[in-house]
Amino acid sequence: MRRAIYAAELRMHPRAFRERFADEMMCIFDEAAEAEGALKLLIDGAISLLRQWVMRSDFWKPTLAALFTMAQLTMISFMLHLPGPVPSQANQVVREAAPTIGMLQLMLSVATLTVIVVAAITFWIARFQSKRSQPCSRRRSAAA
Amino acid sequence: MKQALLPFLPLSPATLHILLCLAGQPRHGYGIMQDVLRQSNGQYKLGPGTLYDNLQKLMDKGLVEGAPSADANDDPRRRYYQLTAFGRSVLAADVERLKNVIHEAKFHLEAPAVEDLG
Numbered sequence: 001m002r003r004a005i006y007a008a009e010l011r012m013h014p015r016a017f018r019e020r021f022a023d024e025m026m027c028i029f030d031e032a033a034e035a036e037g038a039l040k041l042l043i044d045g046a047i048s049l050l051r052q053w054v055m056r057s058d059f060w061k062p063t064l065a066a067l068f069t070m071a072q073l074t075m076i077s078f079m080l081h082l083p084g085p086v087p088s089q090a091n092q093v094v095r096e097a098a099p100t101i102g103m104l105q106l107m108l109s110v111a112t113l114t115v116i117v118v119a120a121i122t123f124w125i126a127r128f129q130s131k132r133s134q135p136c137s138r139r140r141s142a143a144a
Numbered sequence: 145m146k147q148a149l150l151p152f153l154p155l156s157p158a159t160l161h162i163l164l165c166l167a168g169q170p171r172h173g174y175g176i177m178q179d180v181l182r183q184s185n186g187q188y189k190l191g192p193g194t195l196y197d198n199l200q201k202l203m204d205k206g207l208v209e210g211a212p213s214a215d216a217n218d219d220p221r222r223r224y225y226q227l228t229a230f231g232r233s234v235l236a237a238d239v240e241r242l243k244n245v246i247h248e249a250k251f252h253l254e255a256p257a258v259e260d261l262g
Contacts, residue, residue, distance in 0.1 A: 021196040027221040028174045028192045041192065048193025056197070 002038040003029065009045040014057045058126045062119035069115045073108050149237045152205070158190060158198050163207065163227060163235040170211035170226035172218075173199075199225060207231030 006029050010022040029041050053059060155163065165171055165179040173195055180190045202208040203225075211226035227235070 017196070017200065020200065023221040024173050024223055025192045025196060027219050028177070031174055031219075032177075044191030044193045048191075048197065051193065051197060056200075 002033070002042060006038075006042055006045050009042070009049055012049055013052050014059070017052050017056070059123060062122040062126075066115050066119040070112055073112050076108070146233070146237070149234050152207070152234045153238055153241060155234070155238045156198075157188065158194055159202065160235075160238060161188060161190065162195070162198055162202065163231060163238075166208060166225060166227045167232065167235060170214065170224040172222045172224050174222075176225070202231070207234055 007026060010018060010025055013022065025045070029038075033041060161180040161183060162176055164183060165176045171179065173192065177190050177192070177195055180188055199208060203210075206228055208225050208231055209228050211224040213222070213224055
């Protein structure tokens with residue numbers, strides 16, 4: 001059970017790291033789980049997972065940017081729909097401006113979609129670049 | 145000290161221990177973990193996550209490289225690592241830096257404190 005959890009943790013690491021070290025880390029788990037304590041290794045694996053995604057991968061940047069933008073857009077959208085106190089002048093203005101709000105909603109949706117597409121493209125380019133820039137040792141062995 | 149080595153200094157404790165382990169002979173991951181524990185008298189325990197994160201950085205910077213397996217009966221998943229010539233220079237430069245730190249520390253700690261003189 002613990003081995004399966006550790007294997008799942010390793011599978012969730014970024015691909016470059018996983019392809020390079022997952023087998024060895026699993027080998028260490030098999031060898032050291034009894035001596036070191038499986039729970040400690042599981043915690044270490046979870047910390048490693050966070051470290052690799054948050055600190056060593058560029059994936060979080062476009063995702064965070066997209067999330068923040070979506071949060072802002074949602075907030076603006078929510079504020080535009082906020083009902084005022086019972087028949088107030090402001091509420092009347094909002095009702096009269098219904099077509100404008102519809103247009104704004106459409107614009108916000110398009111903007112959100114654009115942000116998601118840009119984030120996806122940025123992520124795809126980052127992955128493509130990381131594939132091209134192989135580590136020095138691999139390049140050396142390939143050259144040899 | 146060569147200017148090319150300066151960006152790598154000072155080494156972090158984990159990096160220093162890993163490079164020290166590999167200075168003697170090529171080792172596999174678990175071997176490095178055990179040797180770090182021995183070097184530090186059990187005070188510094190390196191987990192596989194920290195070890196391979198550091199190895200990844202060291203290999204990308206060209207300080208460490210893969211080495212052929214020392215034992216034919218080894219688990220095929222096991223890989224060996226060794227220092228490159230550049231890695232050895234960086235380690236030597238950091239050890240030299242640490243020597244100066246120790247020299248300075250000894251000088252200040254062994255000199256009588258100001259209040260003792262007064």
